Amino acid sequence: MKLLGKATLGKLTLKNSMVMSAMTRSRADLNGVVGDTTVQYYTQRASAGMMFTEAIRISEEATGSPLTPGIYAPEQITAWKKVTQAVHAHGGLIVAQLWHTGRAGHSIDRNGKLPLAPSARPITGAQHFTSQGAKDYETPQEITVAEIQQTIRDYGQAAKNAIEAGFDGVELHAANGYLPSQFLAESANQRTDDYGGSIPNKVRFVLEVMQELIDVVGGDKVGIKLSPFHPYGDMVLDDPTGTYTYLIEELNKLNFAYVELMKRSPYFPSPAHYPADDEIALFGSRIKQTVIANAGYDKASAETELEKDIAKLVSFGTLFLANPDLPKRFELDAELNQPDRATMFGGGAQGYIDYPSLNN
């Protein structure tokens, strides 16, 4: 079966076509430094063809949620080195997901500073998980052009740090309503300058960040995650198909390794004016880079997806969270552990490094 067969991605050879998608676990310390349990967590999952880390903050300014790791301070980089060395020693590959939360943050966990976002438009209809419990979102501060330029440099520096820390590449988190996707959506971007208004203006930020990452670490080590029809984070686009089609056409002009395409989830219905199309069929077929399909796959549906020959890899989130040896379980058609939602974000070893493998 294709899923268990080898694959190449940029200059990497993956031992199977199963990728672990990025999952925030909120187990870093207050300085954004990961510890020994994080080393263990990723090492346990090193039989994946490749792993994406949880989203990692590119700067202090990028902070949205408590206990999430960073990759801008020397002690953060040193801590990640332990993770990459252990994963490589177990024959695994690991790519750092680079994160700026934009308006999806709260001043409580930002030293009292309001989040920066394309426009002063808060997320509505949801609350934010802060260190003081669930809070309504605040109205963010509109990011200036000088701050946009600084943010792009921060992405570049974080990518450089990630390579120094031993990661096999970097993925721009441009999905799920964080800063890059906020630029694409009218519900977050009402700018009238070069970064808002027309579709080319709205996609400018994403393209500039991608160019920076490619310039800094080389395109074979760079990818991007997109979630075109996923409304999480109050993402509402007037023309989601037109915007993402244009973005993909422009991304096709850049030289980088892959696009991870996340489909919408039944738990977050799209706005009524969104098309019903399958995102992999609609967008994946237009993508020049390697496509990694994501969201909601199990063994059978992942294999069916690969048979369509649009995506070359499938990424799994919750299944890898609960099953450290997922490739082995798929190979043997073994029973799967069920994920515990209560321990997904924050806490200690429980629900993090105690999911059993078959031979434990």
Ligand SMILES: Cc1cc2nc3c(=O)[nH]c(=O)nc-3n(C[C@H](O)[C@H](O)[C@H](O)COP(=O)(O)O)c2cc1C
């Ligand atoms: C606990 C948890 C944390 C997540 N954190 C991130 C994240 O940091 N970055 C990201 O791109 N997606 C994140 N996601 C989304 C997953 O990467 C994935 O896209 C989603 O779970 C759908 O895949 P699945 O159906 O295989 O779980 C998270 C999902 C879960 C369950």
